[in-house]
Amino acid sequence: MNEPTDRQRRWDRRMETPLAIASLVYLAGYAVQVLAPGLDPVWRDLCLAMTLAAWAVFAFDYGVRFRLSGLGPLRFVRTHLLGTVILVLPLLRPLQMVRIYEQIQRRQDKPRLTLYARVMAYSSLTVALLGFAGALAVLQHERGAPGATIHTFGDSLWWASETLTTVGYGDVTPVTPVGRVIAVGMMACGVALLGAVTGSFSSWLIQSFTREDEKGPPGNSPGAP
CATH class of the missing domain: 1.10.287.70 (Helix Hairpins)
Incomplete structure (x- = not known):
């Protein structure tokens, strides 16, 4: 397994906050759509736009990581299985918060x-x-x-x-x-x-x-x- 490069580490740090926000936005938008089926169409469309925008952030992050890795598509998918699953299955996208929490804990090169x-x-x-x-x-x-x-x-x-x-x-x-x-x-x-x-x-x-x-x-x- 390839060690992360300096560019990959910088990208990880840069995307911590946007990914955390996107995870929460996706979960909030999805929750409103499910829990409020009688919501006004305008608000429902807004919630749908929020979930799609959050998915776009995940897709963009996934594409950049693929580009920075220098790996082939199949090898990248094998070495980034969680990210691939999160991108494909909307149900698991909030689990991105767990990986972000791990990165924050290790920011000083030593878990707290x-x-x-x-x-x-x-x-x-x-x-x-x-x-x-x-x-x-x-x-x-x-x-x-x-x-x-x-x-x-x-x-x-x-x-x-x-x-x-x-x-x-x-x-x-x-x-x-x-x-x-x-x-x-x-x-x-x-x-x-x-x-x-x-x-x-x-x-x-x-x-x-x-x-x-x-x-x-x-x-x-x-x-x-």
């Missing part, structure tokens, strides 16, 4: 949080963004479908929480093909994130207990009577 804290922080941020975006997407496709059990945003949030935590009570489930595809993706992400958080927390506990065992009781310390 420990490894375990970073894993849990990033996982929590990802779960929140993915759950909110997934709930919006499922509501958009399920609302009004024959036999649907997801009718309100509260229903979709409850379903997203069940799915991401892999609980799956089954009281509300998607019935449309698109809704079920979204469910499969969220199940996979939920298993991965839950495993990352659990593994990180377990490692932190083991490391803490190991340090305590190495210290030993006061009576066993060197020079103790």
